[in-house]
Amino acid sequence: MRSYFLKRVVSMFITILLITALTFTMMHSIPGGPFTREKAVPDEILRRLNEKYNLDQPVFIQYLDYMKGLLTFDLGPSYSKIGTSVNDLIVGGFPASAKIGLLASILIIIVGIPIGVISALKQNKPIDYVVMFMATLGITVPSFVVATLIIYFFAGKLGWIPSFGITNPLGYIGPVIALSGYSLSFISRLTRSSMLEVLRQDYIRTARANGIREWSVLGKHAIKNALIPVVTYLGPMIAAILTGSFVIEKIFAIPGLGKYYVDSVNNRDYTTIMGVTVFYAVFYIVMVLLVDLAYTIIDPRIKFGSEK
Amino acid sequence: MNPNKFEFIKDKYDDAETSRPSLTYWQDAWRRLKKNKLSMAGLVTIGIILLLGVFGPMFTPYSYSDQVNKYKNLPPIMKLYELGGTYFYVSNDYNIFAVERNGRLIDRIDADRSRRDVINKVYVYTYQGEDVVLDFSYNLLPSKMGYDYDLTLEYRGETATQHSISRINRIFPFGTDDIGRDLMTRILYGARISLLVAFIATIVNLFIGIIYGSISGFEGGKVDEIMMRIVDIINSVPLVLYVILLMVWFRGGGLWNIIIALSSVYWVSMARLVRGQILSLKEQEFILSAKVLGVSRSRIIMKHLIPNAIGPIIVSMAMMIPSAVFTESFLSFIGLGVSAPMASWGTLANNALSGMITYPYQLFFPAMSIAFTMLAFNFIGDGLRDALDPRLRKG
């Protein structure tokens, strides 16, 4: 357990190191980027860039400086917004993103898993078909389509929810549904198939043969096993929510980090792109590590370090 | 009792087993795929989309970049006002078009700007020498609330408050965009771009995956470990981030840049899959003997790996194509797509976003195209997985 944790943390740091190096190198090599001085940049920004990166120093030193900044959570100035640092953008945008991300995650877990279980227990019954049809739509219809449909009908035609920004609590409904749609559908499909697979297992038959009551067979013996693959999906789910929020925030005009990121991509604000990418990557890697540690709680085979 | 009954049968041991015709792997898979109605529907859909994407643009009168400025923001279905035997369509931005009864546009009629009354919201146009007066002040001016119509149209002494018929736009069946380009042509062309990107990226991914995975699997030991660590690292960050970085690095979205960006990151799952197959193959005896006999690796891969692993590979390809379509439209949507005037479904959707409430059809068609394609590919993928699953064979 200890050594597993240690190994994971070490490999996490190696990954982060490589990601930052890669990002830095790429941004560094863009002609017209902040590091090449081909483009006329406002003096103020150039001054701050210089201050931050010591642009006359060799690349390697610049990278070290950048890493030093990362350790103290200093991501340098924005390349296109005068007087704004990447930190400001993250601090300003992340809470809004995190809020809808968190709400979406909760929705996914408390709705997606039960739906999947019910669907499995009612296999080939009408409710199963309805759920699976919806879930298939959910994973095939891109989130921006879902988001625009929501705006068109619920904000535009019916006027139930605000169409831009989150002006009241109802404003969360649209973004959260659009953001969770894909993962919610995926989780319910995954839970269903995993539950069906588990119900076929020998140990379920054993439990029944030993007279264990049906609610315990399903609600205890089957569910805990069925959740194992579902928990492994939580990692990719975070990715889906992070990247999903780029689009959702843009469509719903939510001033979150995703929107800033897309804006910075459109404005070619290279330092912001670099900073936010690194931020996303680190956030994702750390979250996945946490999920994996949670995983050991439900699957004893990992905790005790046996093969397979 | 008939004593014959107790005679021994001569033709003993005749095996009734041979009755079932033996099918090859592909015949069997195809037979089972055919039974899956959703998959077949998906196949037909993709077939049609492919045909339309490849040949469709040849048959439309416009190219994807032709702009007819006077015809901007025209909807696919027009509400026509009939006045004195002439049919008019009033657009959302108060342009008036003369239309034939069957829905064929004749022309935009000239606005008489000098007689335009912006305050009272009355515009005047001329058509065939006579005035057309449009009053759209209803329910707009505080003094004119509570009407059950929004505008009146006057021509040759007749006045209309309600449209009389709805007609499909004969010239632009999907409508036009905000600079007067034919949306149908652009959608058809977008199919070409979206599918081209998806197919090429998938094939490139397949090759990289097979090469990477088989090297890793065959070499084993340290090489395998390092190569798999690299895969782990790539996998530990959302792939979309790499793609965005690459696209930013390319400084813009050429078609080929997108293809390269997509091709360079999504091979990891394929590599894993191939490596797993190689490892299990390596355990098997015929590979050992092939190795002892000095058969080259590429031959082993071609002769043994591909036939053995083709099922999972095809399934994973069928799943990769829709995710490539999706990623491409996602990139286009956040502004990293193909460069204008080229358009994929994602760029079309993105362009339509700002006018979504007023011109929903501009979003509807590209969004539906994406959704249908994704759905079709998913059905095909599901069907293939069932049809090629060795566990379910001989059923």
Next chain:
Amino acid sequence: MSDTILEVNGLQTSFYTHLGEVQAVRGLSFKMKKGDILGIVGESGSGKSVSALSLMKLIDFPGRIKAGSIVFDKKDITNYSNTKMSDMRGNDMAMIFQDPMTSLNPVFSIKSQMVEVIRRHRKVNRRDALKVAVEMLHLVGIPEPEKRIHAYPHQFSGGMRQRVMIATALSCNPKLLIADEPTTALDVTIQAQIIDIMKHVSKELHTSIILITHDLGVIAELCSRIIVMYGGMAMEKGNIDDIFYRPSHPYTRGLLQSLPRMDSHAKDRLIPIKGSPPDLMKPPSGCPFSPRCPHAMNICREEAAPTFKVGEGHTSVCWLLHKDAPAVEGYAKGEVADAE
């Protein structure tokens, strides 16, 4: 009679798959005395497991017990509800399965799984249930049971897991234990140990056992009575000597020549039965073995054979035993027996 623990009559179980009805068990009848160890042998697919699961009423969708009656311990359980059955399972009748590697729930500790079963059927607190569980583990020969009980299944070897299975199944002292190929997945030495444990336990706890196996050696060592199954039916029934020394059905003979025995005389060659088991979707009319039988007669293909009585408690379902059938060496004529 009062010392009958189980009586099965005309049991039929089918699976209604989308390809058609699979008639896995097609009329099985037998009687079993208390304390007996009954062996069931037969080729793969002959319906042994399905019969066993039917007795426990554990047949899942799309399967269904179509006909027949099961009287267990003087209670006709044929129409018992699932809840009522679940009260009996693990308590009055228990079952262990072929693959110990997959038969224990991987995410719960041994302790939690055993304690749950004990507390399901006995009104005891956690501590006492744990005590019983440890005792049972001790009984089946798990070293240091009070420590090992906290382990998870993956920390146990196959043989150990099968012991845990047996211990769990017997923890509420059931009257009947059904063991479906309990040793097939294990190493030979471990097999012998498990067999020993079962022998020992059945004596100690007075448990009746139905033992399903491919291994005639195991049967010879443990069982008092044997049922030979083929194509979902019992072909021959008898005691050890009947089946091993006076086999009266061509299938039994084929089986004796084709199956390995734990006690096999080194050089006996195994002769497989030619052909393959019948398609239970369209079972042959007449005797299911007739397409493969070396002595098949015309009638065998047309009409199902009645049960012939060969000796005391020894019956065979084969037309060769009919008085009009041509004589074949080794097959004595028998009387048509009343349905058992």
